[in-house]
Amino acid sequence: MSGLSSLFALVLQALFLASAAFAAAPVIVQPEQDLYFLSRDVLILEDEGGSLGFEDIRDRGSDLKWFRFNGDIPNFGFSKSAYWLRFTLHNPTHKDQVWFLELAYPLHDHVDFYRVHPDGHSTRVSTGDRKPFHEREILHRTFIFRVDLPADSHSDFYLRAHSESSLQFPLNLWSPKGMAGMLSKQQFALGIYFGSMLVIALYNLFIYVTLRNALYLYYIIYIVSFGAFQFAISGLALQYLMPNHPDFASRFLPLVGSFAALWGTTFSRKFLQTDRYCPRLDRLIKFIWLNSLVFVGVALVAPYFISIVYGALVAAFLPPVLEVAAILAWRQGYRPARYFVLAFSALLVGLTLYHLSRLGIFPSSPLLEYGSQIGSLLEVILLSLALADKIKVEQSQDHLKIADLNKELEHHIANVEAEVEEKTRDIRSIMEHIPLGIFMIKPDQKVHRDHSQSFREMFAHADLERIEATTLLFKPSHLSADQVSQATSCVQATLGEDVLNFDVNSHALPQKLRRPGPDGTERFFDLTWNTIDNAEGKVDKILVTLRDVTDIRKLQERSQEQQEELEFISEILNVPTPRFLRFIQSCRDLLEENMVLVHSQGLGKKNFDILKMLFINMHTIKGSARALYLKKMTSVFHDLEQYYAQLQKNPALSWDLKKMERDLQEAEAIVSVYERIAREKLGRSTESHRHVEFHVEQVESAYRGLAQAVEGQTLPDEIKVGVNRVLSLFHQKMFRSAQEILEDVCASLPALARDLQKDVPVVTIEVDRLLMSDKAEELIRHAFVHLLRNTMDHGIESPEERARCGKSRQGNITILMERHGTRVIMIYRDDGRGLDLARLREIGLARQLLPEGGVHRPEEIADLIFHSGLSTANQLTDISGRGVGMDAVRRFIHQAGGTLRIVLLPQGKAADHHRLFQLVIDLPFELFEQAKDHIELDQSA
Numbered sequence: 012m013s014g015l016s017s018l019f020a021l022v023l024q025a026l027f028l029a030s031a032a033f034a035a036a037p038v039i040v041q042p043e044q045d046l047y048f049l050s051r052d053v054l055i056l057e058d059e060g061g062s063l064g065f066e067d068i069r070d071r072g073s074d075l076k077w078f079r080f081n082g083d084i085p086n087f088g089f090s091k092s093a094y095w096l097r098f099t100l101h102n103p104t105h106k107d108q109v110w111f112l113e114l115a116y117p118l119h120d121h122v123d124f125y126r127v128h129p130d131g132h133s134t135r136v137s138t139g140d141r142k143p144f145h146e147r148e149i150l151h152r153t154f155i156f157r158v159d160l161p162a163d164s165h166s167d168f169y170l171r172a173h174s175e176s177s178l179q180f181p182l183n184l185w186s187p188k189g190m191a192g193m194l195s196k197q198q199f200a201l202g203i204y205f206g207s208m209l210v211i212a213l214y215n216l217f218i219y220v221t222l223r224n225a226l227y228l229y230y231i232i233y234i235v236s237f238g239a240f241q242f243a244i245s246g247l248a249l250q251y252l253m254p255n256h257p258d259f260a261s262r263f264l265p266l267v268g269s270f271a272a273l274w275g276t277t278f279s280r281k282f283l284q285t286d287r288y289c290p291r292l293d294r295l296i297k298f299i300w301l302n303s304l305v306f307v308g309v310a311l312v313a314p315y316f317i318s319i320v321y322g323a324l325v326a327a328f329l330p331p332v333l334e335v336a337a338i339l340a341w342r343q344g345y346r347p348a349r350y351f352v353l354a355f356s357a358l359l360v361g362l363t364l365y366h367l368s369r370l371g372i373f374p375s376s377p378l379l380e381y382g383s384q385i386g387s388l389l390e391v392i393l394l395s396l397a398l399a400d401k402i403k404v405e406q407s408q409d410h411l412k413i414a415d416l417n418k419e420l421e422h423h424i425a426n427v428e429a430e431v432e433e434k435t436r437d438i439r440s441i442m443e444h445i446p447l448g449i450f451m452i453k454p455d456q457k458v459h460r461d462h463s464q465s466f467r468e469m470f471a472h473a474d475l476e477r478i479e480a481t482t483l484l485f486k487p488s489h490l491s492a493d494q495v496s497q498a499t500s501c502v503q504a505t506l507g508e509d510v511l512n513f514d515v516n517s518h519a520l521p522q523k524l525r526r527p528g529p530d531g532t533e534r535f536f537d538l539t540w541n542t543i544d545n546a547e548g549k550v551d552k553i554l555v556t557l558r559d560v561t562d563i564r565k566l567q568e569r570s571q572e573q574q575e576e577l578e579f580i581s582e583i584l585n586v587p588t589p590r591f592l593r594f595i596q597s598c599r600d601l602l603e604e605n606m607v608l609v610h611s612q613g614l615g616k617k618n619f620d621i622l623k624m625l626f627i628n629m630h631t632i633k634g635s636a637r638a639l640y641l642k643k644m645t646s647v648f649h650d651l652e653q654y655y656a657q658l659q660k661n662p663a664l665s666w667d668l669k670k671m672e673r674d675l676q677e678a679e680a681i682v683s684v685y686e687r688i689a690r691e692k693l694g695r696s697t698e699s700h701r702h703v704e705f706h707v708e709q710v711e712s713a714y715r716g717l718a719q720a721v722e723g724q725t726l727p728d729e730i731k732v733g734v735n736r737v738l739s740l741f742h743q744k745m746f747r748s749a750q751e752i753l754e755d756v757c758a759s760l761p762a763l764a765r766d767l768q769k770d771v772p773v774v775t776i777e778v779d780r781l782l783m784s785d786k787a788e789e790l791i792r793h794a795f796v797h798l799l800r801n802t803m804d805h806g807i808e809s810p811e812e813r814a815r816c817g818k819s820r821q822g823n824i825t826i827l828m829e830r831h832g833t834r835v836i837m838i839y840r841d842d843g844r845g846l847d848l849a850r851l852r853e854i855g856l857a858r859q860l861l862p863e864g865g866v867h868r869p870e871e872i873a874d875l876i877f878h879s880g881l882s883t884a885n886q887l888t889d890i891s892g893r894g895v896g897m898d899a900v901r902r903f904i905h906q907a908g909g910t911l912r913i914v915l916l917p918q919g920k921a922a923d924h925h926r927l928f929q930l931v932i933d934l935p936f937e938l939f940e941q942a943k944d945h946i947e948l949d950q951s952a
Contacts, residue, residue: 037099037165038184042108043819045189049112049182050084053096061093061173065125065133068095068169085180093173096180100168102160111190112168114154115181117246118264120174124156127167139174140246140261144254151194152246158184175314201245204384208238211391215398222402229278230398234391236271241384243267265310272325273303279333282401283348288340296336299329330355346404350397354390361386448536448557451543452480454506459552469536469557471529480555488526494519505542505550513542513550524557535564579643579688586639588695590755594635595689597789598682601628602675609671617666619659623879625671626655627899629678634796638759647681650674746782746940753778753826756795760824763803770810772803772822772841779829780942787938790907794900798839798930799824801897806843818842833936840916840929848872849924873913873928877901909934 038052054077056068068075077097080086087094102108114122121139128134138147138154149155160166172178185193212234219227242248249260276296280286285293303325334355341348361383442449442463450462456479467475470483481499490498497519505513520540528534536557543552583591605625608614613621633648651674658664689695757774764771783791807813807822814820827838848869855861855875879898904911909932916927 037101039101039103040108040110040160040184042104042106042186045186045192047184048083049098049184050080050180053080053085053098053180053182054078055080055085055180056095056097057087058093058095058171059091061091063093063095065123065135065169065171068097069133080180087178089176090178093171094178094180096170096172096182098168098182099165100158100160100184101165102162105162107162108160109187110158110160111149111185111187112156112158113183113185113190113193114170114172115183116177116179117153117249118174118176118244119154119172119178120176120261121172122154123171124154125169125171126158127169129161129164129166140249141257143257144249150250152250155190200384201247204388205238205242207388208234208241208391211395212238215395218398224402226278226281226398226401229274229281230394233271233274233278236267236274237387237391239267240264240271241387262310266307268325269303269306269310272329273300273307275329275333276300276303279336279351282397283333283336283340283351284345285336285340288343288345288348289336292332292336292339295332299325299332330358347397347401350393350400354393354397357389357393358386361389448555448559450480450555452502452506452553452555454551456480456502456506458483466557469528469534469559484524484555485521485526488524490521490524494521502553505553508550510542510544510548510550513553528561533561534559535561576688576692579685580692582639582641582643583685583689583693583695586641590639591689591695593789593792594639595682595686597635597792598632599679601632602679602682604628606672606675606679609668609675614666614668614671617662619662622655622658622666626652626659627902629655631793631796631899634800635792638762638796640762641685644681644685647678651678746784747788749778749781749783749828749939750776752783752788752791753795753828756792757799757824760799760803763800767803768809769803769807770821772807772824775823775825777827777829781828781830781835782940782942784938784940786907787934790903790934790938793903794932797897797900802841802843806841806845808844812844830936830939830941835934835936835939837932837934838929839932840927842927845925845927846873846876846915847925851875869915869926870913873915873926876913877911904932904934907934907938 036052038047038049040047056063056075056077085094085096100110112124117140119139120141122137124136124138126134126136136148136156144150147154148157158166158168170180170182172180183193212231215227215231215234218224219231239248242252243260243264248263249257253260253263276299280293280296280300283289285296334352337348337351337355341352439461442461445463446465448463448466448469450466451459453459457477458475458480460476462475475483481495481502485495485498488495498521501513501516501519504516517540520538522538524536524538525533526536537560538558539556541554541556542550543554545551586594605628608621608625611621629648629652633645633652636645636648654670654674658666753776754774757776760774761771802822802824807824808816808818810820813822823842825838825840829836852861852867852872855867855872856863860875860878861867861872876897901911911933912931914929914931916929918926
């Protein structure tokens with residue numbers, strides 16, 4: 012029965028395909044591509060009466076007048092017809108594929124999407140902006156449908172749309188990855204746009220609150236209403252504001268459009284003063300304003316088609332009218348109108364390019380896709396500048412009026428002695444009670460007798476008026492002798508001279524001061540300096556104000572300490588506890604080794620081998636810290652590493668051993684800070700008073716001895732259980748899964764890929780059931796710090812370069828590990844660009860690492876990558892490029908009793924002069940353990 016059903020389904024499908032021979036060539040869908048633009052590949056049918064159903068379309072397919080649209084995006088404007096779209100997708104692969112079809116125009120009233128399945132039956136998804144938002148198959152502002160493509164199949168799809176709004180069909184077929192990227196970019200772009208509009212509105216609101224200028228209020232309402240219009244037309248209003256009220260969402264669009272036109276004309280008339288500069292055009296603008304006012308109310312009750320058509324006419328007609336008005340005002344000498352012209356020019360250009368791209372005249376692109384948003388954003392920015400220019404012009408006119416008023420005021424100041432005396436008494440009272448140190452510096456540079464009580468208390472000096480003011484202020488203080496000299500010279504050059512001297516030299520006067528208080532404790536002060544001018548415009552005195560901010564400074568320092576501690580905690584929390592503790596121990600080991608090297612006699616004799624070891628150790632732990640995003644620690648390690656690099660690069664430099672020691676102490680201190688915070692704040696610690704400590708070598712020796720002693724022996728059950736428990740305990744503490752460790756090591760790849768703007772590579776790990784000891788784990792972690800960074804920075808190309816070479820956008824890294832008797836062989840390779848043998852040979856000859864004139868084997872050239880300081884990188888980065896990574900890897904492996912060699916592979920997809928290669932690491936098996944098969948461990952122990 013099953014066979015007959017399948018045969019019947021195939022017959023039905025064949026009959027259906029035969030009836031659909033009128034279809035366009037199918038679009039072949041490959042999983043490697045993320046996006047297909049389907050708008051040119053669809054057949055279109057106009058259903059003038061809207062009476063055709065899906066069965067009519069299928070039954071009468073070849074009799075109907077299907078056509079293709081001559082352009083990038085089918086656009087039929089305002090039409091009462093329904094439109095059908097048909098397309099066929101072919102999945103040539105042997106796997107099912109999942110894609111997403113996007114109808115990227117969100118204002119269709121009714122949209123029906125039909126899928127024809129391989130057995131001939133069809134399914135329908137109904138949506139549109141007249142239905143509640145939650146009924147959509149995929150909740151997005153545009154219409155997105157899931158498209159399932161069975162393996163080795165042709166699938167037909169139909170889409171029907173009917174709307175009172177404009178009918179446009181930008182169709183995109185997205186892969187899941189491509190759609191995720193598209194949604195992210197759209198969200199970012201729309202967020203930038205609406206965020207910018209909101210910031211500009213708030214900025215102008217702040218100015219309005221300050222100036223109380225009605226123009227700013229009109230402008231703010233225009234920005235908000237225009238932003239709401241863009242919010243509605245992009246489909247976001249239905250999605251976020253009124254998802255359960257689609258009818259009101261449809262009314263909302265013409266409503267806010269009319270509101271934007273109303274306040275746009277209100278603002279423009281007031282700003283451009285059209286009744287003065289272009290009275291004839293002003294009558295037309297007032298007519299548009301009146302119609303917009305009427306339609307604000309009519310939009311709620313009028314048929315949607317009428318409202319939306321009116322809105323489209325206003326949107327097309329109003330900007331050119333205002334543009335002409337601004338040009339006329341500008342030509343008559345009204346300067347602020349120039350920004351207005353630029354603003355509406357930007358809007359018109361953006362709208363024009365957007366609609367031309369929709370009509371297919373210009374090819375679609377992200378820039379044109381957001382043309383209206385870009386144009387409107389430029390418009391509001393330029394209008395803000397126009398407002399600022401207008402206010403500046405008005406202020407200039409106000410200044411002239413103020414100057415006239417000042418002349419009148421000068422006439423009334425003759426007989427004010429009594430009032431001045433009263434004010435003087437008030438000032439003296441203030442000076443006695445104000446909590447500020449206020450005093451004046453006289454022309455003889457001494458303190459004026461009129462000063463505040465707080466000033467006397469701050470200095471508690473019996474002869475305040477007999478001491479030069481700068482000596483009183485600055486000696487003693489934190490200022491250097493040069494700073495005191497500059498400040499004193501500034502005071503001397505200002506008193507009795509033109510005020511311009513003060514403006515030119517005031518930068519030398521300190522704004523902050525730290526000096527002892529009367530009780531001997533250190534106090535902090537903020538200083539302000541102002542001149543008191545005489546009638547001739549000369550500086551008669553200098554007014555100095557001191558504010559004691561000691562308590563505030565202490566609070567700031569305490570807050571800063573807490574902030575820094577929170578930053579440390581944030582960095583530590585991002586690292587798993589075991590990984591963090593292993594890293595801290597590794598840092599201490601390498602820093603301890605460096606401290607021993609710094610105190611060795613060889614370093615005092617400029618032994619470059621020791622310097623090289625110092626550099627490699629610091630380069631290693633810096634890379635590990637950077638991979639864990641421990642930023643403060645990375646910064647300290649980087650500065651220390653830089654000093655070693657400078658000494659290696661320039662042998663003539665003197666070696667400051669005390670600096671090296673201080674730097675290492677600073678590095679140990681930052682490690683201690685991280686460790687302390689992890690222990691005290693997060694409870695991360697390797698210490699425990701209930702643990703018995705043994706050296707790892709002792710445990711390993713005991714484990715292997717016991718395992719060898721019982722191997723092949725027949726033991727009583729009770730002894731076997733005890734032995735198995737001991738072996739199991741040792742085994743769990745000594746060894747970890749090599750697979751788990753390598754996966755943990757490779758967890759840093761996403762961060763490296765993000766820093767280098769590359770895709771995260773695919774990592775394949777095969778370890779043949781091997782386990783690692785602590786020593787092997789430490790070795791692998793140190794080595795892979797350099798291997799992974801070199802692979803990501805120099806080996807694997809950018810996604811664009813890989814695509815040009817016919818590779819997948821993601822790179823591939825392969826790690827193989829297998830036991831061979833008493834050795835463990837590890838192979839590491841990637842599918843990047845390979846080694847540039849020509850460049851390596853050139854550098855090798857230049858540095859006399861290769862013999863001149865000889866024939867150099869490729870293997871001999873490739874082996875140069877292990878030479879210290881040799882790098883083919885064109886640019887030094889914070890990630891790699893120093894030529895120390897591979898040298899360090901070989902050194903680590905040799906110290907562990909292993910070997911590291913490079914094996915060149917066939918050319919493959921490598922570029923010219925490049926050879927693919929793999930690294931072969933040979934390590935003693937004593938660093939590892941095979942998953943236990945020689946003795947059955949008691950898992951319940």
